[in-house]
Amino acid sequence: MQVQVQVMWLDRGDTRQLERAGDADVPVLATLARGASLALGGAEASFWLVLRGGLDIVARVGTFRLDAGQWIHFDRGAHPLLHAGERTIAVGLVLPAALQMQLLRSPQLALFPGRGTVPALARRLLVRRWHAVLGRPARGMQATLADRWQVERLLRALAGLQQGHQALIARCPGRSLSHRRQVYARMQRALQYIEGHTHRVVRIGELAELSSMSVWYFTKTFRAVYGECPQATSVRLRLASSARLIRDTSLSITEVGAASGFENNCSFSRAFRTRFGVSPSLYRSGARALSTDPANPMDSACGAVA
Known part of the structure; x- marks a missing residue:
């Protein structure tokens, strides 16, 4: 079974403010690289993992700096503004409100606000899970279909960081x-x-x-x-x-x-x-x-x- 997702790839100084209307209930799998910036609204939660370099974040809940191997999860209402460094590659998952509430009710898939560090082996596993859902995205933002099982595997891997x-x-x-x-x-x-x-x-x-x-x-x-x-x-x-x-x-x-x-x-x-x-x-x-x-x-x- 396939589910609809949106894929976003921002690179080399791209700047975007995520504003969604009819597709607001669809999760977004995002990649920020090399000087790209992204601003999110308050209706959605988001999870971010830095693979290389550093990611600077300014949100209503504070200011944060993530380095390679570190992750952070924001609840709804955080309004994060993210800026990737010149050598940075970071991946993220933007969760619509309905999906976040559904995950919080799940014993296996719940994600709570917080931050942490991912060991190198677990990081490689997460990257494989991401690629299994993303495939080879083009620069910009587009809607696509993804295997529901692969999406759930990715969500389980993210929730596993908070065991x-x-x-x-x-x-x-x-x-x-x-x-x-x-x-x-x-x-x-x-x-x-x-x-x-x-x-x-x-x-x-x-x-x-x-x-x-x-x-x-x-x-x-x-x-x-x-x-x-x-x-x-x-x-x-x-x-x-x-x-x-x-x-x-x-x-x-x-x-x-x-x-x-x-x-x-x-x-x-x-x-x-x-x-x-x-x-x-x-x-x-x-x-x-x-x-x-x-x-x-x-x-x-x-x-x-x-």
Whole structure:
């Protein structure tokens, strides 16, 4: 059985704003390469995987940079604007609202907001799944028919990247699995918002409003799911971002602290030393090899917000 899909290939500086009317219920398989840019509306979710180079994304939920092997999934309402670097090749799947809701109800095919890294072997498998659906697309955008089984295999492969989420879903409140999955999707949107705003302190009120919850209930649920409260997550991710800036840029320590949302150099240096065991200047000097993995466990008291 065949299903209708749309195929988009943007290359060498192509720019496009995806606006769809009669074909709005059809998924889009997209490729962005070498300086291409794409703007998406708010009615659709999207998944992106970088195969080579880097992909810069500005969305309502924040600003993100993906390098080779990294993926991200946006829920509806994110309005992402994507720009591929000069050597970049990235593939994406744009999901209409009806299809996204259908996937969220499926135990095997659900996709939640979030980001991660794909090992090289799994990346090659995903590329094969993509080519099985795409074939050899021409530049631009066109409608085509694809084998339904191949499309489902691709969706299963994408959902497989989030296998570890099942344990977190089990921590969510709710009498039914369906309700817990809905709560988890809200928590993931909040976490993604924190990840996208590592340049400033994110207020809990913002996150609670984004999740359509009271501040008390949101904080309680977030901590139950992730093992740390939102303030600690924000501090940890901002410090991880600052470590990358120290390592990869020539910004001064003061500039790095300001770019990571710290009010002054003293508070930044104190928080950095508490987190990594050395001062920012010693870290830059390569005194120790330290991990900046944002998936590290809770490390400080919930009230410690710079």
